[in-house]
Amino acid sequence: MLFGDSLMAGYGLTQNHHLDKVLQKKFKEQNIIFVNASVSGDTSKGGLDRLDWSLDEKPYLIFLCLGANDMLRGIRPSVTKDNLEMIIQKIKQKKIKIILAGMKAQESYGVSYTKQFNSIYPELSKKYKITLYPFLLEGVALKPKMNLPDGKHPNLIGVKEIANRIYPIIKKEIFEK
Numbered sequence: 001m002l003f004g005d006s007l008m009a010g011y012g013l014t015q016n017h018h019l020d021k022v023l024q025k026k027f028k029e030q031n032i033i034f035v036n037a038s039v040s041g042d043t044s045k046g047g048l049d050r051l052d053w054s055l056d057e058k059p060y061l062i063f064l065c066l067g068a069n070d071m072l073r074g075i076r077p078s079v080t081k082d083n084l085e086m087i088i089q090k091i092k093q094k095k096i097k098i099i100l101a102g103m104k105a106q107e108s109y110g111v112s113y114t115k116q117f118n119s120i121y122p123e124l125s126k127k128y129k130i131t132l133y134p135f136l137l138e139g140v141a142l143k144p145k146m147n148l149p150d151g152k153h154p155n156l157i158g159v160k161e162i163a164n165r166i167y168p169i170i171k172k173e174i175f176e177k
Contacts, residue, residue, distance in 0.1 A: 001059035003047065003087075004101070005069055006040035007136055011153045022163040023170070032174070035059060043069045044083035051090055061173055062091055063166070065101035065136045067120065071109070077116035084120065088128050099173055100125050101136040101166070133169050136162065 002008045002020050010018030020036035027034075037054040039046065047066045064087065070080040084100075091098050102121030105114040125132035137154070139161050140146045146158035154162060 001035045001037050001054065001057060001062045002065075003051075003054060003062050004038040004065035004136075005042040005047075006038070006153060007068060008063075008065055009036065009038035009040045010159075011040045012148045012150075013156060013159065017156045017159060019159050019163060022159055023167065026163060026167050027171075030174075041069060042066060043073065043075065044080045044087070045070075048083045048087050051087055055090070055094055055096070058094075059096060061097040061099065061170070063099045063101060063170065064088070064091070065103070067103045067117075071103060071105050071117055074109070074113075077105075077113065077120055080117070081120045081124065084124055085127075088124060088130065092128065097173055098128075098130045099133055099166075099169060100130050101133040103137075104135055104141075131169060131173055133166055136166075138165060 008019050015021065018036055020034035024032065024034045035057055037057070039050070044066045066084060066087070067080050088098060088100070100121055105117035107114055109117070121132060121134065124130070135141075140154050140158040143158075144151070146154060146161055148155050
């Protein structure tokens with residue numbers, strides 16, 4: 001299950017170009033089904049509020065990436081961290097595997113905010129002993145040819161790059177642990 005915001009929901013793309021569909025093609029041989037439970041515009045609080053409903057799907061693994069909209073709205077990193085921590089705790093209580101994908105704050109928010117925000121993901125990964133993919137948009141962020149005209153959301157080329165990068169992490173979590 002992909003559980004995040006517009007970066008994973010497929011904002012601005014046709015449904016067959018969404019990250020879950022691209023990943024499903026990569027896992028075709030293994031007959032893995034991906035559910036995209038991502039919501040455009042969602043914050044970590046929004047994710048927390050809808051988590052129980054999403055867990056009814058009983059996924060084997062959740063690829064979690066929330067926090068980008070928190071950062072864009074200037075929400076205190078401690079609030080984002082608390083919400084993500086509660087999400088992780090609820091998922092772990094259900095004995096579901098988690099991969100946590102990180103985000104990075106824009107430097108324009110200042111050194112203190114950026115440092116606090118960027119530390120959320122590695123700290124939670126370490127505390128809960130869950131796999132961390134440090135930055136969802138690695139290789140895609142700030143590359144115009146991989147993003148929609150808004151410069152924030154991946155286009156099909158960007159989605160394929162993200163899928164190529166996270167595929168081995170997801171595969172390892174499913175088959176090697």
